[in-house]
Structure formats: C-alpha cells, structure tokens
Amino acid sequence: MRMHNRSASTVVLSLAVAAAGLVPAATAAQAATSAISCGSQTWKASYYANTTFKGSPKKTVCDTTTTYASIKHDYGTGDPAGVSLPKDNFGVRWTITRDFGSGGPFAFTTAVRDGVRVYLDGTRKINLWKDVTKTQKKTVNVTIPKGKHTLRVDFAAFKGKANIAFGYAPRTSASVDKVKPLVPTGLDATYFQNGSAGLTWTGNVELDLAGYRVYRRPSTDTTWTRVSGSSPVKLPAYTDQAPLSGLEYVYAVTAVDKAGNESAKSATDSVVTKDLTAPAVPTGLSATYDDDTAEATLTWNANTEADLAGYQVHFRTGSDGPWTAGPWVTATSYTTTPTTTGETYEFAITAFDKVHNYSAKSPVVSVVSRDDVHPVAITDLTATVRSDLAVKLSWTMPTPRFATMYFVYRSTTSPVAITVANRVKDCYQSTDGVPAPCTDTNVPLRGVTYYYAVTVVNLDENIQSAASNEASVALPADTATD
Missing domain, CATH: 2.60.40.10 (Immunoglobulins)
Known part of the structure; x- marks a missing residue:
C-alpha cells in the first residue's frame, strides 16, 4: 500500500507542479548540475548514491584534485570527502570537453577497483563494469578526430576498497602518428625601433605539440628561410633580427608535433625593416690624366645593390693630406680638373644607398697634375x-x-x-x-x-x-x- 501511495503521491505532485508552472526538484537539480562549467582544463565530477547514475547527483563540483589529462583517487573503504554517500555502491561521473586540435592517435589507460566505463562523445571505449577485489587495468588505442570532443568516465564503487586511475595521452611514435597539427592562426608581426621583429600568434591546442617553426622571406622572393633554429619554439611568440636593409620581410609560422609532423604555413604578416646596411665597397677604380686637357678621369665597376642610389668621389692632395668629400654621381665614371698643378692627387670612391648608408672607401688611385705654376723670379743674381x-x-x-x-x-x-x-x-x-x-x-x-x-x-x-x-x-x- 505504501508503494502504491508513494506512486500516487508522486503523480499528484507532478500534476500539481505542472499545473502551477513550477520545475520539479529533480529537474532543477539536474539543471543546476548542467549549469556548472569547469572549462577545458578541469574535470567536472558528479557524485551519485548509486552505481546506475539514476536520479540527481548528490553533489557536482569541479575536481581540482585531478589534471586535465588524468583522474586519480583512492577512496579506500570510505566515500569521497566533502559529500555524503554510502561507503558501498556509490558512483562518480567525470566529464571534460576540450579541443583536441588536429586530433590523432591516443591511448586511454585505466587502473580501477571496482568498475569503470570510458566514453568518447557518448561512444563507449572501455568497459570494466564489475565488482573486483584487485585493481584491474586496461589500455585501448583510440583515434580522436580534430576539434572539440567530450570524455566521460563512469566509476562504480561496489563493495570494499575503491580506487580509480584514468589517463589519456597522444601516441607520439612517428610510425603511429601521421596526423599534422592544425595550421597556426592569428600571426601578428610588429617592427621595433631596435631593429627586431616581434611575432605573436594563437597557440595550438594539440596535446602532442612540440612547438613551432618560424619562417622568413623577402617580399620580392618566394624562397622561405627558417629563422627559428633547429629546435621548435615552445611558446607562440618569437623575436627575429631581420636584416637591416630597408626591405619588406614576410613571416609565416608552422606547428610541429612530437612525431615530427609539420603543419602547413600560417597566413603571413610582414614588416619593413630599418636600413642600416651599407653597399659593398666599389671595385675596379682606375684613374687617367690627360696632359692636353689637364683632366683626370675616374672609372669603376658598378655596384649591384637593389637600393643603390649612387657614388661619392673623395680626393686629396698628396698621400697624407685630409680627404675632401666630392660630388655625388650616379654613373660609374667621373672627370675633374685638379686645381693645384704639379701635385699628386689621390682619389677614392664610396657607394651609398637610398637612405644614405655609405660604404667604406675603395682602394686609392692617383694622378700627377700638369704643372702650370709660373715660378717666382730670382731677384739677387x-x-x-x-x-x-x-x-x-x-x-x-x-x-x-x-x-x-x-x-x-x-x-x-x-x-x-x-x-x-x-x-x-x-x-x-x-x-x-x-x-x-x-x-x-x-x-x-x-x-x-x-x-x-x-x-x-x-x-x-x-x-x-x-x-x-x-x-x-x-x-x-x-x-x-x-
């Protein structure tokens, strides 16, 4: 009769609640449980006073005693701390939803006393659901697709001692893992006045991520150069010392996993560097002197720099006099008339670029000018x-x-x-x-x-x-x- 009355009361109560537009207590408790969010780095644990996970949990918390990739508890012959459960026949359900990036091969490993069931997106992967007196172990290999997925671990403590350990980890052998990381996103390049390029990007979430590789190329070229060295960069940031040439340099980033798989290159970003690089020293300078015209003619080889602006002629009288900076020219020849006659004139050439970085002087050449000086007359013969x-x-x-x-x-x-x-x-x-x-x-x-x-x-x-x-x-x- 009590059973019948409890059922009738339940029906009456449900009808009354529905008529009043109220939420049943059990539904409210389930809603409260669902509302708890523990993020992608912490398991959510729900504690049940049964091993069938029926009804509302006695308590739901973010289990900060675990790590994002593992669960480990030893309850002995008691119940979990902080919640009122029977010492036998209680259950704990852990769930976590996280982004697995590109996914790939994983291993699920468990060591449990008594029962455990492990699910990936609702599909059971491990089933050790029985009362045991010794810890039972199992490892299964699972391929997780890319993107976000939910893991669920159901644990049953039937009788006696109870403990559970569960972990999931990527399989990083190169013979097993053929899945490349996802392409990094959000690359941003900033140029600083000290001549460095600061790069940042959004970090990848793959659990087998080894790091990143940074590549650079001139904007006028299609050939990439890896500038981050032989070892992957661990953090999603890098500082590069680009050539101080005044050119635009383009950057891209790849992600690398522990098996050596490398993603495609990211979208690019670029910086324009400060130009502190001087042209090469001009070569092949030669000088000739024409006695008839009293002109010295200089010729030299052309420089090949893309940002070359021209050359400057330098001259001096004698081999130990001070240098005088002469005219700027764009050709590879120059003709001048030395003003002091009968003297040795030395010449050198420098090259300069569009922002006036100057090369060192070329090797020196010389001419002896025609002597047009009228000597002073003798007065005491x-x-x-x-x-x-x-x-x-x-x-x-x-x-x-x-x-x-x-x-x-x-x-x-x-x-x-x-x-x-x-x-x-x-x-x-x-x-x-x-x-x-x-x-x-x-x-x-x-x-x-x-x-x-x-x-x-x-x-x-x-x-x-x-x-x-x-x-x-x-x-x-x-x-x-x-």
Whole structure:
C-alpha cells in the first residue's frame, strides 16, 4: 500500500507542479548540475548514491584534485570527502570537453577497483563494469578526430576498497602518428625601433605539440628561410633580427608535433625593416690624366645593390693630406680638373644607398697634375769671375719653390734677351733645396763685358719665370784661357 501511495503521491505532485508552472526538484537539480562549467582544463565530477547514475547527483563540483589529462583517487573503504554517500555502491561521473586540435592517435589507460566505463562523445571505449577485489587495468588505442570532443568516465564503487586511475595521452611514435597539427592562426608581426621583429600568434591546442617553426622571406622572393633554429619554439611568440636593409620581410609560422609532423604555413604578416646596411665597397677604380686637357678621369665597376642610389668621389692632395668629400654621381665614371698643378692627387670612391648608408672607401688611385705654376723670379743674381776665368753665378732660391731647374742666359749687350740663342747653360737644384753651384765655364771672349740673367723653370719644365735681375762681369783682355 505504501508503494502504491508513494506512486500516487508522486503523480499528484507532478500534476500539481505542472499545473502551477513550477520545475520539479529533480529537474532543477539536474539543471543546476548542467549549469556548472569547469572549462577545458578541469574535470567536472558528479557524485551519485548509486552505481546506475539514476536520479540527481548528490553533489557536482569541479575536481581540482585531478589534471586535465588524468583522474586519480583512492577512496579506500570510505566515500569521497566533502559529500555524503554510502561507503558501498556509490558512483562518480567525470566529464571534460576540450579541443583536441588536429586530433590523432591516443591511448586511454585505466587502473580501477571496482568498475569503470570510458566514453568518447557518448561512444563507449572501455568497459570494466564489475565488482573486483584487485585493481584491474586496461589500455585501448583510440583515434580522436580534430576539434572539440567530450570524455566521460563512469566509476562504480561496489563493495570494499575503491580506487580509480584514468589517463589519456597522444601516441607520439612517428610510425603511429601521421596526423599534422592544425595550421597556426592569428600571426601578428610588429617592427621595433631596435631593429627586431616581434611575432605573436594563437597557440595550438594539440596535446602532442612540440612547438613551432618560424619562417622568413623577402617580399620580392618566394624562397622561405627558417629563422627559428633547429629546435621548435615552445611558446607562440618569437623575436627575429631581420636584416637591416630597408626591405619588406614576410613571416609565416608552422606547428610541429612530437612525431615530427609539420603543419602547413600560417597566413603571413610582414614588416619593413630599418636600413642600416651599407653597399659593398666599389671595385675596379682606375684613374687617367690627360696632359692636353689637364683632366683626370675616374672609372669603376658598378655596384649591384637593389637600393643603390649612387657614388661619392673623395680626393686629396698628396698621400697624407685630409680627404675632401666630392660630388655625388650616379654613373660609374667621373672627370675633374685638379686645381693645384704639379701635385699628386689621390682619389677614392664610396657607394651609398637610398637612405644614405655609405660604404667604406675603395682602394686609392692617383694622378700627377700638369704643372702650370709660373715660378717666382730670382731677384739677387750675382756673377763673379773665378781665377780660371769661369763665371760663377749665385742666387737665393725664391719662395715658394716650384722648381728644380734653371736656364742661364748670356749676352754681350744689356738687357739680356731671353732667347734660345742666348741660353748657354742649364743648372739644377740639389735635393736639399739649396741651388747647386752654377758656373759658366765656356766664356768665349776676353776683354769683354758679359751680362747674365737666369729664369726658374717649373716642375714640368714647360713654364719659365720672368728673367732675374741682370748681373755682369768684365773679363780681362790680357788673360789667356787655357
């Protein structure tokens, strides 16, 4: 009769609740259980006072004593802590829903006393549902498709001691796992003023993920270069030192699993680098000098840099003088007229790019310019007759010195005409800058007064100074010359 009355009461109560528009207590409890969310890293545990999982659980919690990939509890001969259950014939249901990425081969492993059933998306994969006195173990291999899936572990503690251990793990042998990780997403590249490119992307969720590989290429090229080294990058971030060339560089990322499977490349992102790279040093510089035009012509080989803007000519007088930065040119030749005559001119070339990074100087070449300097005239010429009747000429070297040679002119009349006919001797300056002795030993007549003048000849021996002051000597008529 009590059974009948309980059934009748239940029916009446259900009708009354329905008529009132209220939710039954059992349904409300189930709704509350469903409303609990533990995320993808924590199992949700529901505790039942039976092994059939009928009715509402006594309690539902996020089981923080487990890991996302395993469950392990030893209840001994008691019931779970924190919930009021009978010591025998109670059940615990754990569920977790997570993203398995590309999926692949997994192993489900359990060690249990008493019963356990394991489900993947509602399909049973392990069934050890019996009362035992010793821990029973089982491992099954399962292929999990890509994407999100739900694991459910039902545990029954029938009588006596109770314990459960369950885990799921990817099978990472290269002979077993042929599934590539999913392509990484969300790649973002940022260029910093220190010249580095900072890369971030959304991390993959595969449980067998080994890491990532980062690739780079110039935007004008199709060939990728792996810049992240031989070992995979562990985190979804990487800092690269791209060449400081002012070019655009494109980046892509792949994911790699522990079996060595590599995903396709991600969508790309790019940065434009700061250009701090100078062109190569110009080669093949040569110089020629034209005496007729007094022009120096430089030629060199063309540089091949894509961002080359041109060349700059550098010159100096002598081998130890300061360099002067000359004009910028775009051709591979340059013609100039040295302004200082009779000097050695040295030249070098640098190459520069569009943001004015300059190469080092090329090897130096040189020319000697035509001597167009008019030497300074002598003003203190003296002439004396020696005992052998030769005429000794003396003077002080003018300043500045632009000569090593002197022409001596002689005449019996004054003023001395500076003509080829009157040029009787060439004298040379000594290496220490002091005029060497200059003596006219071929005086033809005696008893005659001779007039002398000297000109200073430039280094190229093509220009004479004005005539010096005139000096004269009178040779005795009665003196023999032998």
